[in-house]
Amino acid sequence: MRPGAITTPEASGSDTRRCPFDVTDAAVLVVDPQGLIQGWSRGAQELLGYAEQDVIGHPAKELLAVPGEGLKLRHRTGSGWQAALTVRHRDGSSLEVGAQACPLGADRKGASWLVVAADLATMRTWEREQAVLRGLFTQSPFGLAVVDPQLRFLMINPALERMDGVPARLRLGRRLRDAMPGAAGPLAEARAREVLETGEPLVAVEQVDSAVDPHRQHVRSGSSFRLQDSAGHTVGVxxxxxxxxxxxxxxxxxxxxNEASVLIGSTLDLDRTVQELAEVLVPPVADFVAVDLLASVVGEQDPEPLLMSDTADLRRSAHRSIRPGPPNVLVALGEPANYPPVSPQARCVATGRPVLDAVVDLTTPWLRHDPPRAAKLHEVGVHSHMVVPLRARGITVGVATLMRWRNAESFDADDLLLVEELAARAAVCVDNARRFTREHRAALTLQRSLLPQDLPADTAVEAAYRYLPADTQAGVGGDWFDVLSLSGSRVGLVVGDVVGHGMHAAATMGRLRTAVHTLADLDLPPDELLSHLDDLVLRLAADEETADRPGTGVLGATCLYGVYDPIARSATFARAGHPPPAIAHLDRAVEFPDIPAGPPLGLGGLPFEAAEVPIPDGCVLAFYTDGLVTASPDRDVETGLERLCFALAHPDRPLEEICDDMVRTLLPDRPHDDVAFLVARPHALSADSFATWDLTSEPTAVAHARTITGQQLERWGLDELAFTTELIVSELVTNAIRYASEPIALRLIRDVHLICEVSDGSNTSPHLRRARSNDEGGRGLFLVAQFAQRWGTRYTPEGKTIWAEQPLPIGFRTNPAGQTPSCP
Incomplete structure (x- = not known):
């Protein structure tokens, strides 16, 4: 047997739960006063191998392996003695035994002795087991109890007495359900009966118990097991x-x-982040919590370290209470907290260290300097108070104040460690939210500054728009739109979307929008304009790669560009990977015209195609980015287009109302992508708002052009513009006859400006130059530029058109329908 091992009944073949000196099993012998053996039990024969007749009358010392050893190892126990002996087995081997002896009585010859012996290893194993049982019952932290089969208490150890606070004497002999308070008794009895019936132990069953201390819940882990005697009979639990x-x-x-790591910082919104901290703390940790941030942090500025002499400007950013409804607090959300310099909050901000007041009452020193807060705390019944700093990157950004009144336990060191951990996580999230909000606002300001501030007042098109930036997670994007006044009362309508989000996308959008303005001023057809825009995107991407700035390069963009002609009552569209426009008619369903898609900008090498679409009176055009029809991740494009058709129904409504319906119908509260859309109601020019004449290439055509121009201006009531207009027409017609070819045409348009157009069959471009004093010619376009507000050239499939605009006289108005103007 290895030293220290505990023998089990299965291992040793004997029942170690019985005492090894039990006379029914142990070796028993009787020794007379002369030391002769007078009695020999069956157990002695089994232990040493000697039969009774072999030892009766023989000296007992002959059994010792070493003569005289018994005297050396003997020690007294009461009236007898106990010894560890080495005895000789009948087969000649030595055997270590433990022996106990006690006197039987004395006569005139002396006292006889009763000696009981057992195997020494078995005896020591039994002694260890007894020591374990005694220690477990009397010294261990486990509460132990034994109940009989009738579930009455038989034994209760001191640990369970202390744990329950009930003396054992008040429970012994009583049933479980009667001796334990509340629902604990019937529950314990049901579990004990289950163990009795099944024999299966119940292990580590946790139960919350507040009977001992009503102000604090205790959690106990209990195990129950059936008890059996050596014969296998059940004796209890x-x-x-x-x-x-x-x-x-x-x-x-x-x-x-772990929960806080998921809940706190779920968004990059500053207010939501501090509110999430409050929601995590109440009610698991505190009955009330207030989170105050430095005013600089609320204002998205960089916080600066504070000294003890500084006064912290704290603003209430979140608070939460276990009481239903809004908390009854001294400081409202967004208001200054105004803590006195001696307050825990002021000290916490200045030192960056927490302040724990386990017990708070009216005698607490710092409350004497803040009577309103002292009265409020007394009214509520606050008994424990803790202030923890919110520190991020070595700087305090705010404080969290925690209070308890319903929870009767005071804050302790473990609570402080927990709150400090949560506050540290929240502080990092607050700082991240502050930084992101500041950067997001800067990017949004940049983007909005790059978008049109006011749409041009054009009689040909009435327009309204909406721009909605993405939620704070995605950041600003590169969506844009524009309404451009072109020559000949035409209007350019454009909407585009730069791939990606952030400052770089917004800056790229600004570049593309500026490029569209420049190219549109050249009166390029829509397909040619997109081709030039595609080249620009390719050059921008190449410049980014050359600058070795990975991750900031232009990935591409989409664009839809259309030109509406109020005289032809049609629009020409071209698109580069962008959704087609929608046309809402008065008398039929919403139409999505078949415009060739074209590749997105930035691919290069592929041509763009334009398509002309008739625009009937009373319809509404809708231009939009893809974020409008795919505003939700779970929505497909077809569903988005169906909702768009629904929102565009009844195009005779005000455009602002149509925009509001589009927002309500198609967009969630927090769109995941930027959304820009433009709705426009075209107005065709009436027949009396323009006049066109075909001219010959004869020199007499100049005089004829001057005459018909004067007559038309007289019909329009614009006689005061006759001189300058006839001069402009004379110079333009003269240039067409001299330098161009037929067909030659003159057109006058009365819109928000008076427009003169002379068309010819040549593609040569005129150039403005300053004539020298001795030159006979070369002053025509110079005179046109002096008298006209704007002038320019646009090319057509048949040749070119030179145009010049003049402002109408003050008081002359043309209504949006293009009807006959009225003069004051």
């Missing part, structure tokens, strides 16, 4: 109970920290 309150709370704190 044993219960072992351990108070695991500290472990339970540690698990709760760990679970709360």
């Amino acid at each position: 044993g219960h072992a109970v351990l108070d695991v309150t500290s472990h339970h709370r540690a698990r709760q704190r760990l679970a709360l920290v």
